[in-house]
Amino acid sequence: MLEKSLNIRQIEAAELDIVLGWAAAEGWNPGLHDAACFHAADPGGFLIGELRGEAVAGISCVRYGGNFGFIGLYLVQPAYRGLGHGLALWQAAMARLDGCNIGLDGVVAQQGNYARSGFRAAYRHVRHEGRGSGEALAAEDIVRLSAQDLAAVSRYDRACFGGERQRFLQAWLSQPQHKAVGSVGAQGLRGYAVLRPCRNGYKIAPLFADTPALAEQLFLALQGQVAPDMPIFIDVPEANPAAVALAARHRLQPVFEAARMYAGAEPPLELAPQYGIASMELG
Structure with missing residues (x-):
């Protein structure tokens, strides 16, 4: 059970630096100017989950031309993992990309979860x-x-x-x-x-x-x-x-x-x- 309902909303380019900071802490090594570039791809394609006004989870769900979408930057702060917040954010992202063929690059630890959501592996990026x-x-x-x-x-x-x-x-x-x-x-x-x-x-x-x-x-x-x-x-x-x-x-x-x-x-x-x-x- 969630400790409190997660507030999910779209975020602006400046707020993307919060999620990119989490990505850096995970060792993903984002670019210095990724926030502006990513946001330009689809300004509505970035969601953040908040508890009591604190950002605890983020995800990108960018819609491209040709009915193609891409999910990434899927992160939950360590103290809030295992509480269902990630799943709530995932469902919101998938709903936003309804009707798209969706791609993602899944880290090893999450590939099983993505497979259970219907994603199939094509090949690896190393x-x-x-x-x-x-x-x-x-x-x-x-x-x-x-x-x-x-x-x-x-x-x-x-x-x-x-x-x-x-x-x-x-x-x-x-x-x-x-x-x-x-x-x-x-x-x-x-x-x-x-x-x-x-x-x-x-x-x-x-x-x-x-x-x-x-x-x-x-x-x-x-x-x-x-x-x-x-x-x-x-x-x-x-x-x-x-x-x-x-x-x-x-x-x-x-x-x-x-x-x-x-x-x-x-x-x-x-x-x-x-x-x-x-x-x-x-x-």
Whole structure:
């Protein structure tokens, strides 16, 4: 029985920092500017649970284009776990995404619970850690990208993600302290990658490319933007052998894993271009 009924409400971007602080305490290492970027994806897609005015639980339930939704940032403060508050928040999130095919990246400890709610595992995302190189890469076909390239990035991203997320990408490509690079060929964008600052080091997120050779160039271009004593992280889809090989080639070490799970049919995504996803919290 709940000690008191949980008050569940939507939260604003500034309040997202509360939940992201909990995520940092769990070792998830969120980005420094994730709150604004996440909120831009779907301003109504973030819920918080309160008891007597105190925030005790949070969840994201972001609705993207194409009837695709994503659940993440599902956290209950340790002192309030096992009391039913997490379940109440989960049910509110699922209700908000009613009618969507829903994806999530489930941590190992919660995968059984997600399976009991009807989610099926597709493959794993494994976070790998390495170090920057501090070596600038000069490559003619690698160019800097910005929010001005949103249309091209959005078209490329759509085939790798499962839903249209132009509002998220606009914020992602505009956040402070980030670096974004891509390669443009005769048929348009051939791949892109973003480096963003996190509580600890940097994440390359995402890294999408047409070929392993191009993925290597994009990775090296962003690795070179980070000092050798700073950590870098990338969330690698284990279902793409070329992505796993890239991580191994650069001696990146696995440090965390989650299972990509779907409540409905697995979307027909192109896995071959995926070398690192944008976020385990929002997909």
